Structures are given as structure tokens and as C-alpha cells.
Amino acid sequence: MQALVDNKLLIKLSYDGSPVQGLYLGSIFVNQSFAFYMDESGSPKPNPRDPASHFAVGGVLIQHNDESRIRLQIRNFKERWGIDESVPLHGNEIRSRKKNFAWLGLRSENEQNQFFLDLTTTIVQCPIMVHGCVVSRKGYIDRYLERYGSNTWGVVEVTHVAPCTP
Template identity: 55%
Template sequence: MKLQYSEFALYLDDSGSPKPNPKDQCPFFGMGGVLINRGHEQIIEALVLEFKQRWNIAVDIPLHGSEIRSKKNNYDWLGNLSEVEYQQFMEDLTNTIVRCPIIVHACVISRHGYLKRYLEKYGEDTWEMMKSAFTILVERAAKYVAAKNGTLMVYFEAAGKREDRLIKSYFNELRSQGHPFDTIRANKYFPLSANDFSSLLRGIDSKKKSNAVMQIADLCLYPVVTSKTNPNNQAFLSLKKAKLLVDCDLELSLVDSLGVKYYCFDDYP
């Protein structure tokens, strides 16, 4: 799925806690979602609506990945389906996703690797992983659209006043100061300057979970987050087969600097 237009939007979700807490059992934190052409929102909205109608899901009930996987809350009824019916549901959901005009992008952080690299050095001043993930992801998305002579609007799922202000502050810092990483480490990735960010990033805003594109972002992120330890999970393989991962739309030489980023995975193959 190659995106060609000049105006793009990145819809972001996150997975796991971003706080650098050594007691947290979740092995990864991920931030990512889908990159789309502006104007394709209506196509995705129609596909999501049609899926919900086929399965008698109320329009105001979001397609929420964790609820679907656990068969709980709004999706507890999935537990009453036969195995054949459940497989039909999952196949229909997968087909709906891969028909969407999207590119899937993400930054996935190994919690253990992140703490090992930064906690002893910075202690209480260690960044929340969201700052690192957001910065890396938005920069890579900005480079992607720059290669297509485009600009980028960023949308994230509204979580609360404090959280929303925090994400917007990361965005504003990129536009005014450039990336915050160590210059020597970052130079091998050809970082953008503050002027580059200012010209490429059009703005940032929040969206509610009821937004159809945000629902697709949620469904696409989890398979990428778990792909390092479970590369054969069906959802991830389906995204790869449909060539919806950003890596599939990049020359091999550009994947390392523009593709999905697995950060602080030093202990993983």
C-alpha cells in the first residue's frame, strides 16, 4: 500500500506503561499506529462501519484490541461463539484491516533494555519511554512523508489533560528544538533539524477512541509490539503479507533509519 498524496496523518496509540518502573512485568512499551493519506479517513470509516454491521456491533462500541483478544467487556459475547464462528470473526476483522489504505508504523521499546541502558545513569531523571518512542516515531514518519514531498499531521488518542499536555509538549519541542537525543548516537540515523520538523509537522491534536482510524491504529499496534518475541503471530504475518508495514514500502537501505524501530533490544536477536 503506497501512499502518494502530499498531506498525511499519523494516528498514534500506545501499548504498555511508559513509566521506567523496574517492577513492571510488561516486557515492552510501544507507540505506533497508522499513517494515511488525508482524505482517506472516510474510506476507513466505511470499512469499520460495514464490519460492525456484519457482526451486529453497535456503532459507538470501539474495536478495542485488548477486549477482543481477552473476549471481555464489550466483546464477552465472542466467548459464546463456536470455534468456527470465532475464526470467521477474526478472519473478517483481519480482512477489514488489510483493506484499509494504511501504512503501519511503530517504535517498540524493550523495558529491560531501556532500564539497563538509562536507569543507572539517569535515575529519577530517566525519561518516560513515551518521550523516546514518540520522538523516534514522529521523526521517522516525518522523513517518510518528506521523501514524498508531503507534510504530516499527528493525532493521538485522548487520555487525560496531563497526558495530552505531555504528548503535545514533546511535539512542540521537536518543532522548536529538534530531537533531544545524544548527538553522537543519533547522527548515524541522519536526524532532522528543528527547521525540518517545523516545516514538515503541521500540527497535533487528540482523537477519541470512537474515531474509526484510531480503532484501526489500536488493532495494528499490538501485533507489531509483540513481533519481536512472537514474529509468527497471525495478525503480524497478515500485515506483512498485505505489505502494510512501513518496512515493506521502503528500500532496504532505508529500513534502518525510517522503518519500524525496535529500541533497546540489545539482548534480543
């Protein structure tokens, strides 16, 4: 079952009509609440003329009880670098040193290296599980365009999944 709540997609899993109390991650049974944050690369609509041969979908799986700890680590990182708390750490902006991170391009090479080391250390210390998938754009369009038409991209359009409990 899915529902849009506060701009987040709430997904409740069920099996034979009964709510799922936990899930298997690899060979480990987990009976906890998780949040899955994901994003995709590429155009928001399928376009057979798009020159990119692939697109990617990726995200992080976070135990609900770790979210406040992660938010604190990110807030501390932003404070160390004078980044406003409302500014998202968008990878493309950071790497290209544009928009909210144009200031980074004005720093010395040593300071930029320190920033990226601090960012990497902050991310690595967060208790997250990272997931990603690269998809052939042609294969995706061939498989789903005829079946779903203009709604094709909806298969990967979810950007946030709220934690849910049974």
C-alpha cells in the same frame, strides 16, 4: 512545532524555520496530509520493577483523503457484527473476548473464526501503512530516567496525531 487541538497532538514540521511541504517515505516524496494514530503497550509510567522486559509502540499512517473511506469500512464491519458504532475495536478486548467483546466468546468456534477472518479482511483492505517498534524497557529506563525523571514516559505518550497542512 506541537499543539494539543481537540485532544489530538498537532505536529507541524519545519526545516530551517520553513514549513515542510511534504516528506520522504522510503524513496518516495509525498506532498499530502497524513494522520498518524498510535498506541503503546505497557504501563503509563516507567517502573523498574515491571516484569515485562519490553514494550511496544505502534500505529497506522493514513492519508487524510482516505480517512472517510476507512471509517466507512469499519462502520460496515461493525454493522455486520452488531457492534455499536461507538465501541472501539481494541485488539486486547477482541483477542481476550472480554468487555465489549465478551459476546464473541459465546459464539461457536466457526463463528469466531468468521469474525476474525472478516476483521482481518477489513483491516487488510484499508489503505494504511502500519508502523511498530519494540523497545527494551531496561534500555529505555537506563537512557531516559535520569535525564527526564517522572516525565520519562512522555516521550511515547502521544496517542493521536492530527493531520496538518503547511
